[in-house]
Amino acid sequence: MTRPITAGVDGTEESLAALAWAAREAVRRGLPLRVVHAWRAHEALADRDTQRGWVADGVAEAVRTVTGAHPELTVATDVLEGDVVESLVEAAATAETLVLGSRGHGAVVGFLLGSVGRQVIAEAVRPVVLVRAGDRPAAEAAGRDVVVGQHGGPEDSEAALGFAFEAAAARGAAVRAVRAWNLPPVFAYSPASLRLLDDTGGLEPYERRALAEALKPWRERFPEVPVAEQLELGSAGQVLLSAAGRAQLMVVGRRARRTAVGARIGSVAHGVLHHADCPVAVVPHG
Structure with a gap:
């Protein structure tokens, strides 16, 4: 259909x-x-x-x-x-x-x-x-990116990334994939997490590898779509909004499952919907 x-x-x-x-x-x-x-x-x-x-x-x-x-x-x-x-x-x-x-x-x-x-x-x-x-359609013709938020592992942002790459391919535009990261609180450190960070060379290289891993299958599926990777320290909503000025479309995910208080948009999508000037796509996942 x-x-x-x-x-x-x-x-x-x-x-x-x-x-x-x-x-x-x-x-x-x-x-x-x-x-x-x-x-x-x-x-x-x-x-x-x-x-x-x-x-x-x-x-x-x-x-x-x-x-x-x-x-x-x-x-x-x-x-x-x-x-x-x-x-x-x-x-x-x-x-x-x-x-x-x-x-x-x-x-x-x-x-x-x-x-x-x-x-x-x-x-x-x-x-x-x-x-x-x-x-106005002028933003679509001005070479602006399709900006998409990426978080967690590849499966966590699969739906949003897929939507963003399809939109970019249809427009002849680039994808700007944005991942925000924060320094974890002291109590979050454990021997296992410290070993992981040692193996990957630190927090920022670990986050950069996670972003690259999530993007890899989409780069292969859409080789014609240019991709820019943006990794920043800060809250996900603020980091995404920092890229909104160069976006013709902003893509964010939200968890599809309902909670005890009903369906929710999620704090990141909620913030972007409040403040982004460009159209915003909210893509349910998981």
């Missing part, structure tokens, strides 16, 4: 920016575009059929904009009535990527209603891209 690039729209400036980004991504990857509007009827406005007509007209107008810019694009539309979060999470499940709008800087106020975007990102089983209002 060919998965589409799916864009959620609601007529706002940020959702139209997300739709434009999704259309360009679909063209780059040779995939169809699906445009969805998730909504609930409001009794105070008009009868349900009238409201549904308003929504359908808005979706049709948005689609005319992208088909005018990309006449070769195959586009399907869906008006989904019901719980907004559930509808968008279901739409994401059959998508290659779900693309939503985000309102400016500060807290991620989400899609449509407050925390909806945050909930969708936390619960979606497929990658979700957040695009800010005012996003």
Whole structure:
């Protein structure tokens, strides 16, 4: 089954920016575009059929904009009535990527209603891209990198790295793989860990080898994609944001499994979503 690039729209400036980004991504990857509007009827406005007509007209107008810019694009539309979060999470499940709008800087106020975007990102089983209002394709044409965060062992960042390399290959861009490291607290040292550090020549060479090991299979799979490795001492969120200014797309991972308090985005993804100027892809793993 060919998965589409799916864009959620609601007529706002940020959702139209997300739709434009999704259309360009679909063209780059040779995939169809699906445009969805998730909504609930409001009794105070008009009868349900009238409201549904308003929504359908808005979706049709948005689609005319992208088909005018990309006449070769195959586009399907869906008006989904019901719980907004559930509808968008279901739409994401059959998508290659779900693309939503985000309102400016500060807290991620989400899609449509407050925390909806945050909930969708936390619960979606497929990658979700957040695009800010005012996003322009100029950044994609300016030679900027696809920046991806790498942590832990190769399996911990496999999904995010795969997404980043595929995105870079589709754009003819480079990947900048960023790994942050910190000096461990004194109590974390043990005879075994000290031997490991001795064998690898110290903390920084150990971290550099870990980054290289994680990148190795992706370099082999995408030999045409240039790769820059960035290793810095500091918190993962701060180090990633230090690379955001040269990024056309930021890719971060989040753990897909639920905790006792429900699905969560994770502190690194949360920080990047708050402060990065470029579109941010959140890729679930494990």
